[in-house]
Amino acid sequence: MAGLLCLLLLSASLASLLSPGGSVFIHREHANSILDRVRRANSLFEEMKKGNLERECWEETCSYEEAREVFEDTEKTNEFWNKYKEPYPCGKLTLARRRRSEPLTADSSKDPPEDGEDLDPTMNPFDGDLDPTTNPLDLLGLNNTQPSSAEDENSLVRIVGGRDCKDGECPWQAHLIKENNEGFCGGTILNEFYILTAAHCLNQEKRFKVRVGDRNTEKEDGNEMVHEVEVIIKHNKFDNKTFNCDIAVLKLKTPIKFRMNVAPACLPEKDWAESTLMTQKSGIVSGFGRIHEMGRTSVTLKMLEVPYVDRNTCKLSTPFSITPNMFCAGYDSKLEDACQGDSGGPHVTRFKDTYFITGIISWGEGCARKGKFGIYTKVTNFLKWIERSMKKTKTRPQGEPEVTAAPLSLD
Template sequence: MFCAGTLHFCYILPFQNPVCSNCWISLTLNFGKVIIYKPKYSTRFGCTMARASSSAALLLLICFFNSNLSYSLSVFMKNSEASQVLRIRKRANQFLEEIRPGDLERECNEEKCSFEEAREIFKSQEKTTEFWFAYGDSNPCKNNICKNGGICNVKHHKYSCSCPPKFGGNQCEIEKSECWYKNGGCSQYCQDTRQGLYVTCSCALGYALSDDGKSCTPSVRFPCGLLKKSLRSYQGRSAEGNQTDASDVALLNETMGQENVSSWNQSFHPAAWAGLNQTVLQGAIEQEILEEQGNFSEWDVPHLPSFNSSDEKGKIVGGSFCRPGSCPWQVLLQTNREYGFCGGSLISSRWVLTAAHCLDTVNPYQVTVGDFDKYKRERDEQKVRVQQYWRHPQYDSSNYNNDIALIQLTSDVAFTTHVLPICLPSPDLATLLMEGKEPGMVSGWGSTHSKGSLSRFLLNVRLPIVSMDTCRQSTEKLITGNMFCAGYAEEAQDSCKGDSGGPFAVPYQGTWYLLGIVSWGEGCAESGKYGAYTRVANYISWIKEVTESATDESGFLHTLQ
């Protein structure tokens, strides 16, 4: 037995009143109830009870000790009994509970509390709301509401969804369209919106956006980059010695007229049309070129820069005829003596894009478009005088960085099936094409073998783009971010001197884009070496600035940012 409040033990003396300090006497019976006795009289020596109640009190104490003898002999309990004593029992609301201080354990854990009760405990609306978000049924993350594999998160009593890369929206319910992924679904130009959930599609010169907001349809007769007929494949040629394709002989018959095509055919290099599908023009053709040019030496004009002094001639190696209409944007830059010295690309009716190094020592006098045979006037051939030209202001002739130039013509070129401008890529589309597997097409009148002269006929070759790491590992020369490399490490297919300024064109969904400009290389088709090209997409702003400042027309680049 103990005294409530002071925890002093009380001793029971036989036939005497209980003696203890001045306190309440508390008896805890084994059936769980509490009986409290308060002495009516007390002195400083002990507790005094009325004589009339002494016998009753003594009897009560004797009964208590008899029934609780086992409890009084030991202060320890068994584990099971202790668990029963310490077990928290849910209790109902009690009398005057509202005036008692709020307690989280009592109010909300032992019982089901309300929002008002929780607010009394936390004393803060923000903390209460945050607690209630997790405590009540209002927590949206209790059952994941995020769609398409999204993860639900709660912060500051608000939820958010962490969405997979291809989805967005409050609950990941929107499938994202972004330009980096499949060009955002656009058939031509793509621009990301600020929200990052949708894209805005636009079209190139001569196209209009369709009702679906994605595809582009021609709005004029001759839109940019759209060939009227598909390019003919040359991969199926015979590898039988020096036998030319019958269709090429027919083409030469049509082109050269009364000239002896059979004798020209016999002058082909023995490797012509062989395993690497090379079209090697030499012998009589080279002699004819030299005779027609007279004393004008091709050393007087610039060629594709080469860091290999052993290779001094220009060429397209491993190429094929670029039949009329197959390279309709190809331009031939000519001197005032009508000697072709570099290539270029028609980007509108009055503008040509070429390499800056082509204009280092020679001023272009005129350009020829729609040409296949340089030494014969053809039906679709057009010659237009040059009005002025611009080299990029940061062009560096020592390493060919920013090797790009613009030429303005005195009059408009007439578009035909054999004369078309090529589309310029947006930066996003250019990145997509760089990472794709589609090879680019390089065309020009460069020489067809390492020791030969320039070609009479327009040739082309397909070359794959190689990674920047591969490109930089193949050379000790500077490869800047304004360049890219293309070609084969082993196969003898390449562009070279004489093809400078020409196009590196890549198709995308039926439209051709000018991805690069023939710039420089170490030799031509050298083993382990690649050709370097100017990255056109890096100069869209400069092209737009020059063309708009020089003319009143600003339409052909209005869709490019």
């Protein structure tokens, strides 16, 4: 009797599923809740066991330190970590999905983009293709010159206020250093061969190198690397008086090895960046700059969250020209800003735990002065220029002589 009752109940259930209007499928959220993998419970002596890759990193999400315990070797850990963390958080497919799922909300108050993307045809020492940035690690997480004053050209921006970058934060930070290892400008890692910086930085030093992975200039933690510069590509429309088109790309002689505290930031898609990223409340800047105006430089890498500033407010705050290739960020009264010494550094904007390059620290009036903001190069106006610059300077084939003289400047 019980068997017959069960059979009748089963028949009724099937009939309800297959009847017109009935749904054969269940919602994805419900399905995921049913099919989700159950993690193995930690035993009493779990922490006493030797690191196990399956237990630590596949059954659960592991940290870099947990992976290091498994491999017991920094080089092997870095190799695994680069592949373990999502390698393409800002690839074209990701951006395409975001663009389809989010409506564009163009800001009509912004000036139309100026044609700042033309690449000088003389910038072609080598031919070929080089993919733009598509594989940053998914790690976590100004320049202040008065452009009309020649005497301030060597006093370029650094971070006032803010806090130290923690381990794993600000991995895209690059540091331009003189022959005596003294830093003079910042930069952003684009990919293993390329650094983004400000064009005006290139007027300060003829010979310099690029250091990455540095979080403290007075001590090393094993992640620091110094690279020689092979080619300098300065925008051919850069104006040294107004700082318009204040952008440059550096090609390194040897590739950067990505690891903890060394990873590129993402180059966004133009329309999506301007409608979504640059309408966020704030971005993040970083650098080794001065702690306050005319003060000492910071020993540690610092980061600061700076709010985007309305374009009209920005223009009214300064007698200098704010071109369509610039934008403002910062506080009008709070004592936090960029200051002398680290222009060319990154302005990035966070979106769903991925950090996109939105600006380059360019210039300003003093440091954290009331009613004044930091001025940044608007990277979205130069995305095509950046991509073409990288393609025009593809890695030399093996066997060709390296550039051993001073870096080639392609103005």
